[in-house]
Amino acid sequence: MEYILHLFILICFYTLLSQSLNLSAGFTGLISLAHAGFYGVGAYTTAILATQFGFSFWLNLPIAMSISGVIALIVSLIALRTVDDYFIICTLGIQVILFSIMNNWMDLTRGPLGIPSIPSISFFGLVIDSKITFLLLSLFMVMFVWFVLSNISKSGFGKTLQAISEDEIYSQSIGKNVYKSKIISFVISAILAAIPGALYAHYISYIDPTSFTVNESIFILSIVIIGGLRSLKGSFFASAFLVLLPEALRFVGMPDSIAANMRQIIYGLILVLVMMTGKNGVKDFFAVIWKKVN
Amino acid sequence: MYSFQILLNIFFSSSIFLLIATSFSIIYFSTRFFHIVHAAIITAGAYFAFLFAFKMALPLPLAIVLAVVTTSILGMLSEVLVYRQMRKRNFPTLAYLITSLGLYIVLQNIISLYFGDDTKVLNTTEVTVGHQIFGAYITTVQMVTVFVSIALFIATKLFLHFAKVGKSIRAVASNLKLCDIYGINSNRIILIAFGIGSALAAIAGILSAMDTNMTPTFGFNLLLYGVVVMIIGGIGSTRGLIAGSLVVAAAQHLSAYYIDTKWMDAITYVILISFLIWKPLGFSGKQLKKIEV
Numbered sequence: 164m165e166y167i168l169h170l171f172i173l174i175c176f177y178t179l180l181s182q183s184l185n186l187s188a189g190f191t192g193l194i195s196l197a198h199a200g201f202y203g204v205g206a207y208t209t210a211i212l213a214t215q216f217g218f219s220f221w222l223n224l225p226i227a228m229s230i231s232g233v234i235a236l237i238v239s240l241i242a243l244r245t246v247d248d249y250f251i252i253c254t255l256g257i258q259v260i261l262f263s264i265m266n267n268w269m270d271l272t273r274g275p276l277g278i279p280s281i282p283s284i285s286f287f288g289l290v291i292d293s294k295i296t297f298l299l300l301s302l303f304m305v306m307f308v309w310f311v312l313s314n315i316s317k318s319g320f321g322k323t324l325q326a327i328s329e330d331e332i333y334s335q336s337i338g339k340n341v342y343k344s345k346i347i348s349f350v351i352s353a354i355l356a357a358i359p360g361a362l363y364a365h366y367i368s369y370i371d372p373t374s375f376t377v378n379e380s381i382f383i384l385s386i387v388i389i390g391g392l393r394s395l396k397g398s399f400f401a402s403a404f405l406v407l408l409p410e411a412l413r414f415v416g417m418p419d420s421i422a423a424n425m426r427q428i429i430y431g432l433i434l435v436l437v438m439m440t441g442k443n444g445v446k447d448f449f450a451v452i453w454k455k456v457n
Numbered sequence: 458m459y460s461f462q463i464l465l466n467i468f469f470s471s472s473i474f475l476l477i478a479t480s481f482s483i484i485y486f487s488t489r490f491f492h493i494v495h496a497a498i499i500t501a502g503a504y505f506a507f508l509f510a511f512k513m514a515l516p517l518p519l520a521i522v523l524a525v526v527t528t529s530i531l532g533m534l535s536e537v538l539v540y541r542q543m544r545k546r547n548f549p550t551l552a553y554l555i556t557s558l559g560l561y562i563v564l565q566n567i568i569s570l571y572f573g574d575d576t577k578v579l580n581t582t583e584v585t586v587g588h589q590i591f592g593a594y595i596t597t598v599q600m601v602t603v604f605v606s607i608a609l610f611i612a613t614k615l616f617l618h619f620a621k622v623g624k625s626i627r628a629v630a631s632n633l634k635l636c637d638i639y640g641i642n643s644n645r646i647i648l649i650a651f652g653i654g655s656a657l658a659a660i661a662g663i664l665s666a667m668d669t670n671m672t673p674t675f676g677f678n679l680l681l682y683g684v685v686v687m688i689i690g691g692i693g694s695t696r697g698l699i700a701g702s703l704v705v706a707a708a709q710h711l712s713a714y715y716i717d718t719k720w721m722d723a724i725t726y727v728i729l730i731s732f733l734i735w736k737p738l739g740f741s742g743k744q745l746k747k748i749e750v
Contacts, residue, residue: 244733251551256726256727259722267717427566431559434562
């Protein structure tokens, strides 16, 4: 039972990560490979504040979000001067630099040793240390972020972002500030990515840089693409599917050592198939197959 | 005496970066998208050599030739089975990049599954001090690497400029539609580019694995260095590639000497990002960044 709750909590984390990336990658068309970096910034800020200064989660969360936002602002001012493929390569570089800082700045992050014994979250004197209460907190965060993102996407600003992803030059010609809108969406995306980071640090109580690698960034991007660009619901279902997939593999009797690789092979294959058919997410992909079968 | 050793190390590293950048740019040149699968191709080359030389106990030269051929076929398969299917439907280059990320994950994990994640050594000879040149040391493998890389770089350049197929590759690179009109089979030419690029990548992977050792992910970093070199140098520029590989190698070794080896990667990407912003066309100034119309 405890383990099932753990899986649900992981689904919440990946829903938060993929939905926040969906804002910049899906709505604005800024495919970023630095998302695990911002996730890591959130986790490390929280962990350092909690262990060194004894701050509570409710103070750490806004600080982590602001630091992630400031870094994203600096990064986007630079990276958004490039387009398409070069933007991806640029964000890949930023991901490597952020990882390198987490892995090598021994004085601040303790490098590969990681930061142990991060305290649990307390809420008005009530310590959230059981899985079920933590799941409730994560669910609350998911609903909050989902609400914020769906409102942004429905707002005029969200429509501007969609227009930019469809045709940048046309949006500029009707008087939209493309550069500024891109920066805002990238920064909001990074700020929201710090939320699962802060939750993760308090939940696992030990963090090290291996959770925030390039492969993690590729994984988050795959969730967004498999779930469908611009589909928040899709991101949620894809997160659930990809978190539960290794468990399903274990269920059919595959040993753990193979299951980890098999999970990556399967999501890689799904990503390739979805991209090759040029469809938006698995849903459309199956719709096409269904049409062919009938 | 350190300074000469650093110089020699820079020279060695830059030769391997040059080979990787050449292998990658011949594919980028003809297709204009970032073929990230190339990272898995570099790794696959080294692991195929390991498979043939140690698991099947073939003699090393034969194993290397077989590994290069198999890897080249693997590269061509990725083009035929995936990219060619996509090209029929006119996708933006971004779609190719994301597809190749997925394919890279698949191939890298297949290698991990079959060979395991642990570090493998692809060197049968005993570890020796190496040859001494003016007080600096260089191993036999490193010397071979330098010669092979430079020879292959020159051979590729000559091939692109003088052979008929090489000229066709340049034609496809400059205008794909016009090539079709003039009866150059662009699919065939792109396939050849993938074959040559993957073969060169396999050689680079084998040499690099022989110098140090290998893990299923070691190709990714090597490829990214190659991409950095290519972007810094500018596409299709001989002098640019040489200058780019020297700059990247120098930055890495100098930062390793003056700061710490652990910041080598970060420094490389700082250079890349600065180039993408202030000099997106690279040293050569040839077109690299898409011009917004």
